[in-house]
Amino acid sequence: MAGNFWKSSHYQQWIVDKQDLVRERQEDLKYLTEEEYTKVQIFFANFIQVLGEQHKLRQQVIATATVYFKRFYARNSLKSIDPFLLAPTCIFLASKVEEFGVISANRLAGSCTNVIKNKFGYAYSQDYPYHSKHILECEFYLLENLDCCLIVYQPYRPLLLLIQDIGQEEQLQTLTWRIINDSLRTDVSLLYPPHQIAIGALQIACVILQKELKHWFAELNVDMEKIQEIARAIVNLFELWKGFDEKKEIAGLLDKIPKAKPNPPVTAR
Amino acid sequence: MDAAFKLKTQNERAKVEDLFEFEGCKVGRGTYGSVYKAHRKEGNDNKDYALKQIEGTGLSMSVCREIALLRELKHPNVINLIRVFLSHTDRKVWLLFDYAEHDLWHIIKFHRAAKAAKKPVMVPKAMVKSLLYQILDGIHYLHTNWVLHRDLKPANILVMGEGNERGRVKIADMGFARLFNAPLKPLADLDPVVVTFWYRAPELLLGARHYTKAIDIWAIGCIFAELLTSEPIFHCRQEDIKTSNPYHHDQLDRIFNVMGFPQDKDWEDIRKMPEHNTLLKDFKRSNYANCSLVKYMERHKIKPDCKAFHLLQKLLLMDPNKRITSEASMQDPYFSEDPLPTQDVFAGFQIPYPKREFLTDDEEDKNDSKRQGQPQQSQNQQQQSQNQQGNNGNNDHSNSKRPRLSGTNQQQQQQQEYHQSQQQMMFNQSHQQRY
Numbered sequence: 019m020a021g022n023f024w025k026s027s028h029y030q031q032w033i034v035d036k037q038d039l040v041r042e043r044q045e046d047l048k049y050l051t052e053e054e055y056t057k058v059q060i061f062f063a064n065f066i067q068v069l070g071e072q073h074k075l076r077q078q079v080i081a082t083a084t085v086y087f088k089r090f091y092a093r094n095s096l097k098s099i100d101p102f103l104l105a106p107t108c109i110f111l112a113s114k115v116e117e118f119g120v121i122s123a124n125r126l127a128g129s130c131t132n133v134i135k136n137k138f139g140y141a142y143s144q145d146y147p148y149h150s151k152h153i154l155e156c157e158f159y160l161l162e163n164l165d166c167c168l169i170v171y172q173p174y175r176p177l178l179l180l181i182q183d184i185g186q187e188e189q190l191q192t193l194t195w196r197i198i199n200d201s202l203r204t205d206v207s208l209l210y211p212p213h214q215i216a217i218g219a220l221q222i223a224c225v226i227l228q229k230e231l232k233h234w235f236a237e238l239n240v241d242m243e244k245i246q247e248i249a250r251a252i253v254n255l256f257e258l259w260k261g262f263d264e265k266k267e268i269a270g271l272l273d274k275i276p277k278a279k280p281n282p283p284v285t286a287r
Numbered sequence: 288m289d290a291a292f293k294l295k296t297q298n299e300r301a302k303v304e305d306l307f308e309f310e311g312c313k314v315g316r317g318t319y320g321s322v323y324k325a326h327r328k329e330g331n332d333n334k335d336y337a338l339k340q341i342e343g344t345g346l347s348m349s350v351c352r353e354i355a356l357l358r359e360l361k362h363p364n365v366i367n368l369i370r371v372f373l374s375h376t377d378r379k380v381w382l383l384f385d386y387a388e389h390d391l392w393h394i395i396k397f398h399r400a401a402k403a404a405k406k407p408v409m410v411p412k413a414m415v416k417s418l419l420y421q422i423l424d425g426i427h428y429l430h431t432n433w434v435l436h437r438d439l440k441p442a443n444i445l446v447m448g449e450g451n452e453r454g455r456v457k458i459a460d461m462g463f464a465r466l467f468n469a470p471l472k473p474l475a476d477l478d479p480v481v482v483t484f485w486y487r488a489p490e491l492l493l494g495a496r497h498y499t500k501a502i503d504i505w506a507i508g509c510i511f512a513e514l515l516t517s518e519p520i521f522h523c524r525q526e527d528i529k530t531s532n533p534y535h536h537d538q539l540d541r542i543f544n545v546m547g548f549p550q551d552k553d554w555e556d557i558r559k560m561p562e563h564n565t566l567l568k569d570f571k572r573s574n575y576a577n578c579s580l581v582k583y584m585e586r587h588k589i590k591p592d593c594k595a596f597h598l599l600q601k602l603l604l605m606d607p608n609k610r611i612t613s614e615a616s617m618q619d620p621y622f623s624e625d626p627l628p629t630q631d632v633f634a635g636f637q638i639p640y641p642k643r644e645f646l647t648d649d650e651e652d653k654n655d656s657k658r659q660g661q662p663q664q665s666q667n668q669q670q671q672s673q674n675q676q677g678n679n680g681n682n683d684h685s686n687s688k689r690p691r692l693s694g695t696n697q698q699q700q701q702q703q704e705y706h707q708s709q710q711q712m713m714f715n716q717s718h719q720q721r722y
Contacts, residue, residue: 021432026359098292114351154345156288158373159296161346161354166371168355278289 023211027167032089034208045095049274056204056258058096058275061141061268062087063203066105068137072129073121075113077199082170083112084202090163092208097276099156103148106130107156115168123150141268173198173216180216184234194223197252203259204251210244218248303372303381309338314643318342319349319460324386324643334450335386336369344378353382356434363452364425366445366459387457388448389640391418391441391510397640398517411634413626415514416595418446420617420628421456422507427613429458430500437498439506440486441513446632448642454631484538485509485521489549490607492542494533494561501607504616508602515595516587520545534562536569545583546605548575554606594621 023029040047046055063084070080086108090099106126113121131146161168177198181191197219201207206215217240224231235242309325316322320342324335341350357368372381401408411417422444429436436443436458443460447453488505491498512520523541548570549557557563580600581591589596598621601611611619622628 021359021434025361094292098289100288103288111346111351114346114348115355117348117352120348152288154378155375157346158375158378159288159293161371162296162300162373166354166358168351169359279291280288281290 023171023213026169026171027165028169028171029211031165031167032208033211034092036205036209039092039205039208042093045097046091046276049276050271053258054271054274056255057262057264057267058101058271059088059091060203060255060259060262061264061271062101062105064264065102065133065138066109067199068133069106069109069126069129072133073109073113073126075109075118076116078172078174079112079116079118080109081172081174081199081202082116083108085170085172085207086112086160086164088202088205088208089167090160093163095276097278099159100148100278101275102130102134102142102146103152103156104160106148107153107160110153111157111160111168123153126150126153140265141272143269171212173201173212173219176213176216177220180220184231187229190220190223190227190229193227194220197222200255201248201252204255206248206251209251210248214240214244215248218245218252221245221249222252297375300375301372303338303374303383307336307338307383311645311647313646316646324645325383335388337384337386339382339384341380341382344380346380350380350382357382360429360432360434362425362428364421364456364458365428366457384459385447385452385457387445387459388642389446389638391444391446391514393643394446394640395441395513395517402517408639409636410639411626411629411632411636413628413634414632415511416622416626417454417628417630417632417634418444418456418514419507419511420622421630421632422458422510423613423617425456425458426503426507427617430503430613435498435500436503436506439503439510441510444510448638454629454633454638456632484523484535485519487535487538488607489539489542489605490560491533492535492539493557493563493566495607496561499607500612501610504602504610504613505607507613508599511595511599511602512584515589515599516584518587520583534565539566539570543570543575544578546580546603547578548572549605553604554609556606556608594619594624597621 040052043055050058066084066087067080070083075083083105087101087104090104090108091101106129110121110123110126113119127146127149130148134142134146174195177191177194181187181194184190194216198215201215201219206218210218217235217238221235223229306328307325308328309323312324313321314324314337320340323338323340325338326333326335341347346354354368354371357366361367366384366387368382368384370383372383373379374381398408426436426439438460439458443458445457445459447455447457486506486509488495488502491502495502509520521538521541523538551557557566560566580603581596584596584599585591589599598611598616598619601619602616604610
């Protein structure tokens with residue numbers, strides 16, 4: 019569906035207010051500071067990225083999976099489903115929706131085991147506890163919580179149009195593309211339409227490459243205040259990321275997040 | 288997964304069998320699953336609904352695509368997905384749609400039976416035109432949203448019965464519909480044989496790797512011809528249905544028998560088709576020297592100087608690059624000539640077609656073995672399983688005469704608003720509006 023963004027479920031249901039987002043997170047913020055929460059999100063975005071690359075998924079599919087992940091936790095506590103289970107489930111669903119094809123849930127659980135063992139051992143010392151049946155069960159819960167909104171608009175296509183308008187700028191395009199990938203670690207995909215994210219990322223890329231495009235930006239028919247907010251969110255991410263020693267910190271952070279209790283609460287008889 | 292979270296979602300989740308009555312009301316069966324005619328158990332909504340139970344368990348890629356796309360699509364001529372039910376215990380997926388009493392497969396079958404019995408069916412003069420216009424309108428909407436149908440055929444074109452959308456076309460069965468704006472994989476790689484042979488464009492039969500808008504347009508041309516003559520224009524016996532090879536000798540032969548063999552100047556890029564060499568080897572132009580669409584349609588009493596024929600010719604151009612677009616075809620003089628198309632394709636007249644009959648499991652088996660003359664295709668799709676219709680007196684239609692166009696805009700608007708409100712609650716209200 020590459021049709022009208024303004025009529026899409028993405029725009030109508032899944033662009034949310036910052037305050038609402040913070041409010042929905044209160045449960046988790048009892049255990050984590052906002053900064054720590056962001057670090058956890060950075061970690062799982064990385065995890066989804068690595069997992070997706072294992073299955074040779076295109077960036078578009080990985081981005082969609084990451085947005086599913088963020089949408090789920092925008093409305094639910096980290097406690098409701100273990101993010102280590104939700105992450106592969108998002109990949110599982112996104113690869114079907116984006117027509118990559120069906121990845122077997124078995125293989126996916128297997129690659130989780132490998133990825134954790136080989137790349138994220140510092141974060142997760144146990145064996146990966148989930149199997150295909152968990153992913154399949156989780157998928158139904160994910161679909162319900164997404165309210166069947168599966169088509170996600172990404173900033174990549176708008177970026178290509180913008181670059182076309184500027185004139186062939188390969189370096190600028192490559193860098194902005196990467197910044198958009200990085201932006202998946204922030205909340206911007208929940209807060210702003212994708213074309214604005216593309217412009218925000220482009221602005222940062224221009225600063226980094228010292229490209230003078232003030233006139234071009236001035237002629238864009240877009241709410242520049244929003245663009246500044248997006249750019250600020252991404253720059254903040256970079257600063258946080260710089261000071262984030264994932265290998266050292268993440269195990270402690272994951273310990274702190276509220277855990278799912280798989281057994282039904284014991285009721286008095 | 289957290290037990291309290293599970294319990295909470297369980298309590299919010301509606302079960303299809305709690306909300307809808309549909310036992311014994313199966314009206315269709317195919318590789319996609321079964322369709323039931325259903326109505327709400329509670330409240331004073333006595334509208335009919337179509338409940339589609341997806342074959343197998345869990346979420347296949349095609350049902351994911353169907354849900355994902357239908358969730359976004361909203362057009363009066365495209366079937367509206369109202370709600371999705373996930374049954375966690377047996378892992379069944381159910382889709383709830385508005386109920387459409389008729390479809391073009393049944394309508395054409397009824398016409399053919401009537402023709403054979405020399406009892407003409409009384410239908411409004413503009414009915415075929417109205418049907419075609421609404422099909423084009425729906426496809427135009429899909430195409431502007433970068434969605435291809437890929438499996439257009441009479442059985443997938445539904446027509447609403449009595450009710451506030453009376454006589455409106457609904458394009459259905461978008462399970463295989465996919466985006467073609469930058470496909471992530473060559474489309475032909477995924478499911479090699481998709482379109483029923485009879486409605487399949489020549490470029491597909493010659494091995495085209497990508498589906499295009501033009502492929503849908505060809506199928507619409509075939510349906511238009513079939514509406515005009517009551518015969519499938521490219522009817523072809525199909526024995527070898529399991530082939531994954533797109534090249535299909537008999538089907539091409541049939542197309543050339545109707546259309547003539549394409550001249551080089553008519554379709555320059557035919558030389559670039561993957562199966563072009565096979566074509567040269569297998570076919571002789573001279574065998575089709577006396578064939579043309581003009582002659583074929585004249586045999587079926589459609590004159591080559593009428594506007595309908597002119598449009599048909601543009602829809603059925605062999606060269607996909609020259610084939611008309613949905614947008615241009617909606618501007619065709621055919622549609623501005625009297626009689627004008629109507630929103631109710633029955634134009635307020637009594638509907639002569641029987642309602643869908645319920646299938647029993649026995650009948651299903653019987654029908655399975657009796658299914659003749661139907662597009663038996665690669666995946667052995669059996670959408671049209673209610674064969675036993677069209678010859679009995681189950682015509683329980685009201686005689687309500689409606690004014691032709693007055694009020695329909697308002698109706699449409701109401702319908703749109705209805706869609707909007709439904710759109711917000713695929714499972715239940717509790718997930719909504721939390722922001």
